[in-house]
Amino acid sequence: MIEMKVAGIAIDAVSRNPIVLLRDAGDRRALPIWIGEAEAKAIVTALDPKPAVRPMTHDLLINALDAWSLKVERVVIHSLRNSTFFAVLSIKQGDTVKEIDARPSDAIALALRANCPIWVVEEVISEASIPVDQDADEAERRAFREFLSNLNPEDFAKGQRQGN
Structure with a gap:
């Protein structure tokens, strides 16, 4: 909510x-x-x-x-x-x-x-x-896309090994 x-x-x-x-x-x-x-x-x-x-x-x-x-x-x-x-x-x-x-x-x-x-x-x-605030919405979308583009499959494996 x-x-x-x-x-x-x-x-x-x-x-x-x-x-x-x-x-x-x-x-x-x-x-x-x-x-x-x-x-x-x-x-x-x-x-x-x-x-x-x-x-x-x-x-x-x-x-x-x-x-x-x-x-x-x-x-x-x-x-x-x-x-x-x-x-x-x-x-x-x-x-x-x-x-x-x-x-x-x-x-x-x-x-x-x-x-x-x-x-x-x-x-x-x-x-x-x-x-x-459409500008803030677009900035948030760009930041999320950038975050996703920098992810590697190994990033997920690291989190699993650390117990996360």
Whole structure:
């Protein structure tokens, strides 16, 4: 799994629908997830440093979880099926952890309020992410090709003799 951060909200130029953009720690990959307007507002509100005058729905849920000594441990976006992302919230109470099915947009809005990590399964990243730093990707590919071109069969035999 790869930890992602919310980079912001964008608007799809064609459909005019909001998109939450997640980025990995190295700013190498971005994961766009199309969401609804209400969820976009909930995410933008969580990113805004000034608190809302009255609790929004996601604030209310976090407040209820706090009142019952429950903590949002993490969010995991675990799959992509038919252009739909699926996520779970990991909720902890004492030593007990339960996973609850959630829409990624709601899970992200809650993660921001709970200050917990957002994880994405590598297969989802592979399938749906877009490259952010193509120059770094190409440099990594060149370095790997160079590494492979300098390998000899004897290099593998040396590792076996040393007990590796």
